[in-house]
Amino acid sequence: MVTTLLVAVVVLALLFDYTNGFHDAANSIATIVSTKVLTPFQAVLLAAVFNFAAYFFIKDHKVANTVAKTVQEEFITLHVVLAGLIAAISWNLITWWFGIPSSSSHTLIGGFAGAGITNALFLGKHGMSAVNSYYVIKIIAYIVLAPFIGLIIAYIVTIIILHICKKAKPATAERWFKRLQLLSAAALSFAHGTNDAQKVMGILYVSLVAAKIIHSGAEMPEWIPLACYSAISLGTMSGGWKIVKTMGSKITKITPLEGVAAESAGAITLFITEHFAIPVSTTHTITGSIIGVGLTKRVSAVRWGVTINLVWAWIITIPMSALIAGLTFCLVRHI
Structure with missing residues (x-):
């Protein structure tokens, strides 16, 4: 039974990583598609290659460690992980269907926490005792901080670029920025891989601990990062064009610069954030950055109605994922 459950968890975890890839593909390619620097197919190919390239450079897996510690170890079972993954995949698909760029990261964390809380209640414990508040508070704080940091950095970078290029010929500048956008999109795709693939690594690691395959504190088996980077890259290849449209054109009009x-x-x-082991949302981060760019023109350049709708999606992601996971755990806990 344990072996069957573990196989199911591993398959669902990699399926989630796959859905994360096509759900978040828009984050790294929306602007490069909207500026027509690359076709959609070329853009997803670029993003997928650099998503996977992170596997060869990131070996400390600090973000994975943070995700693994979201729920207290005594409340983690394979049923908890299974329920969390089902909830996360469900919410990812719902938001993808409606073209809402919600956070796959917070969907996964909300699902994991919600299932852990429900397990604690069944064990007669206080629900919140299942949650490691130190890590959860830090994750929740960066729902606000990550887009704000992205906004500030984007605003400063744009002002610096405009100052440097103020005497350049518009046609020449645009040609150069189209080339530079290949580098910036590659960097963002690489960063997306380093942060997002690690979240599923953390889930798979605690699954092996719960199944008593490895002991807590043991080194992560090498197949886990290889599988996670592969799954997220394949997912990226599948695209996510509804979200590309929202990110690339509905928030503010984007030029190559x-x-x-x-x-x-x-x-x-x-x-x-990866350096400080914080599992942030790529969606939140790039949305904040796009808004920061728009603010350099004028406040009205940002379509605040669309932005407010995105913020509401961010706010409800963790509680909705937790609720779905709790209900799912009630159904699967005796399997």
Whole structure:
């Protein structure tokens, strides 16, 4: 029974990573598609290659460790992980269907926490005792901080670029920024891989601990990062065109110069948060960066109605994922 459950968890975890790839593909390619630097197919190919390239460079897996510690170890079972993954995949598909760029990261964390809380209640314990508040508070704080950091960096980068290029011929500048956007999109895709693939690594690691395949604190088996980076890259290849449309055109109109600024700011923010082991949302980060770029023109350049709708999606993601996971755990806990 344990072996069957573990196989189911591994398959669902990699399926989630796959859905994360096509759900979040828009984050790294929306601006480069909207500026017509690359076709959609070329853009997803670029994003997928650099998503996977992170596998060869990131070996410390600090973000995975943070995700693994979201729920207290005594409340983690394979049923908890299974329910969390089913909830996360369900919410990812719902938001993808409606073209809402919600956070796959927070969907996964909300689902994991919701299933852990429900398990604690069944065990007669206080629900919140299942949650490691230190890590959860830090994750929730960056729902606000990540897009704000991206916004500030994007605003500063755009102002610096505009100052440097104020005497350049518009046609020449645009040609150069179209080339530079290839680099900035690649950097953002690489950063996306480093942060997002690690979240599923953390889930798979605690699954092996719960199944008593490895002990807590053991080194992560090498197949886990290889499988996770492969799954997210394949998912990216599948695209996510409804979300590309929202990110690339509905928030603010983007030029190649602004695309470089937004993608660079998003990549810098993700590299910083990965360094400090914080599992942030790539969606939130690049949205903040795009808004920061729009603000350099004027406040009205940002379509605030669309932005407010996105913020509401971010706010409800964790509680909705937790609720779905709790209900799912009630159904699967005796399997």
